[in-house]
Amino acid sequence: xxxxxxxxxxxxxxxxxxxxxxxxxxxxxxxxxxxxxxxxxxxxxxxxxxxxxxxxxxxxxxxxxxxxxxxxxxxxxxxxxxxxxxxxxxxxxxxxxxxxxxxxxxxxxxxxxxxxxxxxxxxxxxxxxxxxxxxxxxxxxxxxxxxxxxxxxxxxxxxxxxxxxxxxxxxxxxxxxxxxxxxxxxxxxxxxxxxxxxxxxxxxxxxxxxxxxxxxxxxxxxxxxxxxxxxxxxxxxxxxxxxxxxxxxxxxxxxxxxxxxxxxxxxxxxxxxxxxxx
Numbered sequence: 001x002x003x004x005x006x007x008x009x010x011x012x013x014x015x016x017x018x019x020x021x022x023x024x025x026x027x028x029x030x031x032x033x034x035x036x037x038x039x040x041x042x043x044x045x046x047x048x049x050x051x052x053x054x055x056x057x058x059x060x061x062x063x064x065x066x067x068x069x070x071x072x073x074x075x076x077x078x079x080x081x082x083x084x085x086x087x088x089x090x091x092x093x094x095x096x097x098x099x100x101x102x103x104x105x106x107x108x109x110x111x112x113x114x115x116x117x118x119x120x121x122x123x124x125x126x127x128x129x130x131x132x133x134x135x136x137x138x139x140x141x142x143x144x145x146x147x148x149x150x151x152x153x154x155x156x157x158x159x160x161x162x163x164x165x166x167x168x169x170x171x172x173x174x175x176x177x178x179x180x181x182x183x184x185x186x187x188x189x190x191x192x193x194x195x196x197x198x199x200x201x202x203x204x205x206x207x208x209x210x211x212x213x214x215x216x217x218x219x220x221x222x223x224x225x226x227x228x229x230x231x232x233x234x235x236x237x238x239x240x241x242x243x244x245x246x247x248x249x250x251x252x253x254x255x256x257x258x259x260x261x262x263x264x265x266x267x268x269x270x271x272x273x274x275x276x277x278x
Contacts, residue, residue: 016131020055020071023126023133027069028059030124036061040071051076056138069123070138074131088125088134093189095122095136098247101182102171109174117167118272120258144258144272157259160269165252172247186247199234 021038028036039058052072059067074088099119106116121137147153153161176183207226214222238250249256259271 016073019126019128019131020073020133023124023135024057024059024069024071027123027135028067031059031067033059033061033064033067056140068138068141070120070136070140072134072136074133088132089127090190090192091134092122092125093186095119098186098190101175101179101186105171105174105178115167117164117171118270120272139258139272143260144270145260146258147254149254153254156261156269157271160259160271161252161257164271165249168249169246173244175247176245187245190247192250196233196235200230203230203234 017040020040024038024040025036028038037060039060041056043054043056051074053075055071055073057069057071059069072088102117120139123135123137125135126133147157172183175186207230210226211219211223238248240246257271259269262270
């Protein structure tokens with residue numbers, strides 16, 4: 001029985017691998033590569049990502065620059081798909097539609113290139129049910145890297161992260177003011193309605209897991225703090241504090257960001273979002 005199961009798993013893995021390669025071949029063709037060599041490597045987020053398998057790929061061809069790609073292959077559970085059926089479509093809309101509006105606003109407002117919001121390039125999406133694949137630009141070769149979530153952040157990283165989040169919010173306000181009808185369309189396209197009970201269950205499960213590993217001397221204080229914090233429903237925290245509605249990032253944390261040290265002498269960082277959840 002176990003041998004038969006292993007054979008099935010191996011077959012599925014091979015099929016998934018071929019689908020990823022087919023998707024990358026399509027991207028390569030769209031980027032004018034005629035007879036490319038594509039090298040694919042699976043990477044690990046160290047447990048920080050649980051909705052996708054992650055891959056890097058390099059498209060090479062004589063006489064052309066290498067094309068560095070990053071691919072996410074969905075591994076959403078059935079329970080998550082109930083609440084988020086259109087896997088990756090939110091990100092696709094953001095990269096292909098919303099960011100064009102933001103770029104237009106920045107250009108028309110005379111925002112210098114170096115001060116504009118940075119996003120990686122979107123190359124394509126295979127929306128095949130249960131086998132969704134999104135292909136983006138791989139920025140690691142350009143010096144970007146994720147922050148090690150087991151280490152504290154420093155001031156340049158924190159400043160860059162808050163600065164770019166402020167840019168995102170500012171562009172949202174400008175978008176709403178300059179193009180109100182398009183803003184309303186965007187809000188409908190990017191809003192994900194997670195049932196409150198689902199989020200409550202997920203958070204409580206996370207707390208239970210955390211309690212098992214927290215330092216014993218801090219356990220009582222941690223439990224007391226979380227008991228008090230959980231009295232406020234999660235979605236109440238996300239409600240606008242005034243009449244202004246903005247397009248936000250609902251999962252703005254280190255594993256959804258890439259950064260690089262721009263200038264060591266002044267400790268200046270670049271920062272960009274790589275996982276978009278509104």
